[in-house]
Amino acid sequence: STILTTLLVLGLVLRVFIAGVYLPRSGFAIDIGDFTAWAQRLASLGPSGFYEQGYFSDYPPGYLYVLWALGSFGALLAPVVGQDATSGLVKIPGIAADIGVAWLLFLIARRWAPQLSTRVRPDTLGIAAASLYLFNPGTIFDSAVWGQIDSVGTLVLLGTIYALARGWTEVAAVGAVVAMLVKFQFAFLIPVVAVVGLKRH
Numbered sequence: 001s002t003i004l005t006t007l008l009v010l011g012l013v014l015r016v017f018i019a020g021v022y023l024p025r026s027g028f029a030i031d032i033g034d035f036t037a038w039a040q041r042l043a044s045l046g047p048s049g050f051y052e053q054g055y056f057s058d059y060p061p062g063y064l065y066v067l068w069a070l071g072s073f074g075a076l077l078a079p080v081v082g083q084d085a086t087s088g089l090v091k092i093p094g095i096a097a098d099i100g101v102a103w104l105l106f107l108i109a110r111r112w113a114p115q116l117s118t119r120v121r122p123d124t125l126g127i128a129a130a131s132l133y134l135f136n137p138g139t140i141f142d143s144a145v146w147g148q149i150d151s152v153g154t155l156v157l158l159g160t161i162y163a164l165a166r167g168w169t170e171v172a173a174v175g176a177v178v179a180m181l182v183k184f185q186f187a188f189l190i191p192v193v194a195v196v197g198l199k200r201h
Contacts, residue, residue, distance in 0.1 A: 003127055004106055008099050011134035015095045015144040020088075027091070027147035035090040035147070038064060039071030043086075062181025063149065066093050094143035097151035101139075102130040104158045112165075153183045160189055169197045 019026070038057060042050055047068060051057060057064075070093070074086030109116070110126035117125065133139055142148045160175030176193040179186035 001123060001127075004103070004130060007127070007130055007134060008102060011102060012095070012099050014135075015098060015140060018140065018144040019091045019095060019147075023145055024088075026145045032087065032090060032147050035067060035149075036087040039067040039074065039086045039090065040084060041071070042068035043071030043075050060181045060184055062178060063093075063152065063183065066152070091143065091147045094147065094149045094151050097149070097155040098134070098139055098143050100155045101151050101158060102134045104155065104162060105129040105133055108158070108162055108165075149183075153179055153186045156182055157186055157189060160193065164193055164196055167200070169193070169200060173197065 034056075038050070038059070041055075042064060047061065047064065050064060067090075070089045071086050074084050074089050077085040106126035106129060108126075109129035110122040113120065113122035113125040120128075139151065143151055156175055156179040160172050160179060163169075163175055164172035172193045176186075176189040179189050
């Protein structure tokens with residue numbers, strides 16, 4: 001709908017403005033530094049040479065493919081901006097995932113609105129869910145200021161739950177594994193999908 005599209009664009013513009021204009025040097029320094037270093041290492045060595053004894057990395061390989069793309073693009077921009085631009089790109093995945101999470105919340109709330117409330121129209125409930133997420137100061141701070149990627153895993157998590165609820169067990173199984181590969185904390189999805197899948201099939 002036009003309202004949803006407007007909200008998503010506003011949420012994106014707000015985050016980009018904060019991250020790129022208002023607080024361009026913000027971020028949790030340790031994680032921003034790690035993401036930048038890992039992205040540059042991946043761009044230089046490729047994924048096959050990333051993990052080695054003595055080199056610190058506490059992330060599974062799923063999100064590293066995203067960093068590989070960022071590092072490669074940052075290196076390509078170097079002749080244009082005068083230096084490797086990777087550090088300026090590491091907030092992009094979290095910001096983009098925020099928009100995806102809001103869209104999924106809209107879909108979920110709209111589809112199951114009749115079970116949640118008989119007094120609110122499905123579209124209205126969906127818009128409310130998307131708005132509460134998009135303009136929540138906590139979610140804005142997490143991605144646009146701190147530069148964290150919690151929303152990336154949350155996007156995969158919500159997509160997995162949505163697929164499972166729709167009856168798409170195989171899609172949910174893939175989503176659960178991808179979620180774990182993005183961040184180990186999301187591994188709890190695997191037994192959830194397994195139990196539901198076994199009972200269903």
